[in-house]
Structure formats: structure tokens, C-alpha cells
Amino acid sequence: MKAVVNVYLKEGVLDPQGKAVEHALGSLGFKGVNEVRIGKQIVLDLDASSKEEALKEVEKMSETLLANTVIEDYNIEIVE
Amino acid sequence: MKKAVVLRFPGTNCEFDTDYALKKLGFDVEIVWHKEISLPKCDLVVVPGGFSYGDYLRSGSIAKFAPIMQAVKEFANSGGYVLGICNGFQILTESGMLPGALKRNNSLHFISKFQHIKVVNNDNIFLKECKVGEVLNIPVAHADGNYFIDEDGLKELKANNQILLRYCDESGEPVVLNGSVEQIAGVCNKEKNVFGLMPHPERAIEAVLGSTDGIKMLEGFKG
Numbered sequence: 547m548k549a550v551v552n553v554y555l556k557e558g559v560l561d562p563q564g565k566a567v568e569h570a571l572g573s574l575g576f577k578g579v580n581e582v583r584i585g586k587q588i589v590l591d592l593d594a595s596s597k598e599e600a601l602k603e604v605e606k607m608s609e610t611l612l613a614n615t616v617i618e619d620y621n622i623e624i625v626e
Numbered sequence: 627m628k629k630a631v632v633l634r635f636p637g638t639n640c641e642f643d644t645d646y647a648l649k650k651l652g653f654d655v656e657i658v659w660h661k662e663i664s665l666p667k668c669d670l671v672v673v674p675g676g677f678s679y680g681d682y683l684r685s686g687s688i689a690k691f692a693p694i695m696q697a698v699k700e701f702a703n704s705g706g707y708v709l710g711i712c713n714g715f716q717i718l719t720e721s722g723m724l725p726g727a728l729k730r731n732n733s734l735h736f737i738s739k740f741q742h743i744k745v746v747n748n749d750n751i752f753l754k755e756c757k758v759g760e761v762l763n764i765p766v767a768h769a770d771g772n773y774f775i776d777e778d779g780l781k782e783l784k785a786n787n788q789i790l791l792r793y794c795d796e797s798g799e800p801v802v803l804n805g806s807v808e809q810i811a812g813v814c815n816k817e818k819n820v821f822g823l824m825p826h827p828e829r830a831i832e833a834v835l836g837s838t839d840g841i842k843m844l845e846g847f848k849g
Contacts, residue, residue: 555729559774562732562805611691614684614720616727617774 547592548625549604553613554585588612597624627654628848629668633698633714635660635689640675640711640828647828648672651844660692670707670847671698673714675767675826685728685770686716695721707751707847708820712768715812715822724815724822725783726775731768732805738767740836741803743811743825744794747787750818751849755842761798762791762839764825766811771824773806773813780807786816791823 555561561583568582590607594600604622613620630653634641641657648655656666660678665671678689689695695717702708702723710718718724731737742763745756756762775783783789790812793803800809804824812823827840 559729560732560805562730562734562772565732566734611683611687614687614727616719616776617729 547594547597547600549590549592549600550623550625551588551590551604551608551612551620552585552623553588553608553618553620554583555617556619559617597626600624627652628670629654629656629666630670630672630847631655631665631668632657632672632674633660633694634658634674635676635678635692637678637680638674638676638713640713640826643826644672644674644711644828647831647840647844650831651841652848658694660689660694663693663697665694665697665701668706669849670709671701673698673708673710673717674828675712675714678713678717681713681770684720685713686718686720689713689717690721699723702815702820705817705819709752709847710820710822711826711828712771712824715824716770718820718822723820724813725779725788726773726807726810726813728770728824729772729774729805730770731772732802736767736769737771737804739765741766741825742794742796742798742801743791744798746789746792749787750790750814750821752814752821752843752846753790755846759798761794761796762843763830763837764827764839764843765829765836766803766825768804768824771804771806773810773824775807775810782816783813788814788816788818790814790821791825
């Protein structure tokens with residue numbers, strides 16, 4: 547079973563990398579880009595007997611290590 | 627003689643500067659490897675600068691689970707003094723021993739230069755030799771020094787005099803260095819026994835290095 551964790555800076559927390567890319571897109575002539583947010587994608591290959599079990603475990607991993615919840619949010623997708 | 631322990635993780639690179647500075651100030655110093663599970667009897671634990679675990683995932687995020695960190699937490703919980711410098715500050719925020727978090731610098735650049743900082747509060751052992759409002763000149767060298775804390779957290783820091791230092795110019799006027807909330811360069815915990823800052827006082831202890839302002843900071847821990 548695979549789990550995909552997307553980690554990104556919380557709304558309201560300035561994302562300097564996203565801002566830089568946003569400006570770069572603008573100077574390359576791309577129009578209509580209102581905001582760019584850059585995150586991380588962490589893909590885990592898991593031994594888990596059920597989706598629920600996997601989700602529970604990956605939630606724990608996200609809270610303790612994968613995301614810093616002071617500044618980051620995350621979402622988890624379990625892929626069978 | 628006061629005893630200081632300096633931690634060493636894979637990727638730490640300021641342990642010998644810190645060892646040198648503390649010895650020069652009269653501390654007995656021992657460097658302790660991250661795999662140790664207990665601390666020798668000591669008065670101060672310094673988490674020095676560097677790039678522990680290559681800054682993988684987030685600066686300090688992996689070091690917080692090193693075996694020695696459990697002992698450091700227990701030491702701090704029983705009132706022991708802990709100082710995190712640069713990557714050490716990142717490790718202490720990641721481990722929850724200090725409030726807030728350190729993000730990538732707004733400019734996305736690694737900033738390495740002498741930087742003026744202003745003493746905000748001195749009612750703590752670390753900065754008690756400094757005056758409130760005093761401007762110090764201390765090197766900074768970081769990519770992830772952009773201090774973030776939410777509004778409630780900031781209120782709490784202010785209410786408890788936990789803001790230690792702010793980036794400023796020579797005359798003490800605020801300077802935006804890296805995007806830190808209110809130009810914060812260093813904070814302490816509520817109990818005022820755990821301290822963290824991005825600037826490197828251990829690099830400012832001899833005139834030949836360009837500044838001796840780090841001496842009165844580190845000397846505070848002599849009691």
C-alpha cells in the first residue's frame with residue numbers, strides 16, 4: 547500500500563519559495579497567476595492490512611515528523 | 627568551574643568553535659555525541675550550529691529524535707540551562723522546547739555576515755550581562771532563520787518577556803534581515819531556562835574575529 551503525504555505552509559504563513567516562483571512566472575510573461583504555493587510530497591510504501599490502519603499510522607507520522615504543524619498543514623492520500 | 631556540554635550530531639559544524647569559546651570563558655567543556663542516552667553532570671547544554679542530518683526534511687526535524695535529545699529534555703524540565711545557536715535553535719523549536727518555527731529566509735539566500743542585534747529582554751541568565759536596548763554585533767549564517775510564530779504566540783512571548791533579541795542597524799533601528807516576525811533573532815521559553823538564537827555569539831569572542839560582543843552573552847551562563 548502506498549501513502550502520499552502533501553505538506554505545505556499554512557494559509558497566512560508567507561511562502562518565500564512560492565513568492566519567488568510567482569514573480570519568476572510573471573517576468574516570463576505568464577499572466578493570471580494569482581498565487582504560487584510550494585509544498586513537499588512524501589511517498590511512503592507501507593505494510594498495512596487496511597486503508598484505515600495505514601491512514602491512522604501515516605497521520606501519526608505526519609504529526610510527529612513529516613510536518614511541523616506550527617507552520618505547515620498536510621493531507622494524506624492512501625493508494626492501494 | 628561551570629561545566630558545559632556541547633552536543634554533536636552528524637552534520638554539526640560549530641561544536642569546536644563553541645568548545646573553544648566556552649573554554650576561553652572558563653567553562654569545563656565536553657562534546658557529547660548524539661547517540662548517547664544520558665548527559666554528564668553539567669550546568670549548561672549547548673546545541674551548536676551546523677546542518678544536522680543535512681537539514682533534510684526541515685532544519686532540525688530529524689535531530690529532535692536523536693537519543694541524546696530525550697536526556698536534554700529531561701535536563702531542561704528539571705531546570706537545567708539549554709542554549710541553541712542557529713541549527714541548535716532550529717532543533718529546539720522543532721522539538722517543542724521553544725515556541726515558534728524557523729522558515730526559509732524571505733530572500734531565499736543563505737545570509738552570512740555580521741549583523742547588529744538589539745537586546746529586548748535581559749531578565750534571564752543568558753543576557754543579564756547586557757543592557758536592554760544595547761546593540762550587539764554578532765555574525766549570522768543561515769538559510770532558515772525566518773522566525774515564525776502566530777499572533778497568540780507572539781502575544782504570549784511579549785507578555786512573558788521571552789523575546790531576547792531583534793535584528794537592527796547600528797543605531798538600534800529595526801532591520802528586516804530574513805523575514806522574521808517582528809525581526810525576532812532569539813527567544814526563550816516561559817521558564818527562562820531554554821534559549822535559542824540565530825546569531826553566533828561563539829564567533830564573536832576575540833577582537834581579531836571582528837567583535838567581542840559574544841563574550842558577555844555566553845558569560846551570562848557562568849552564573
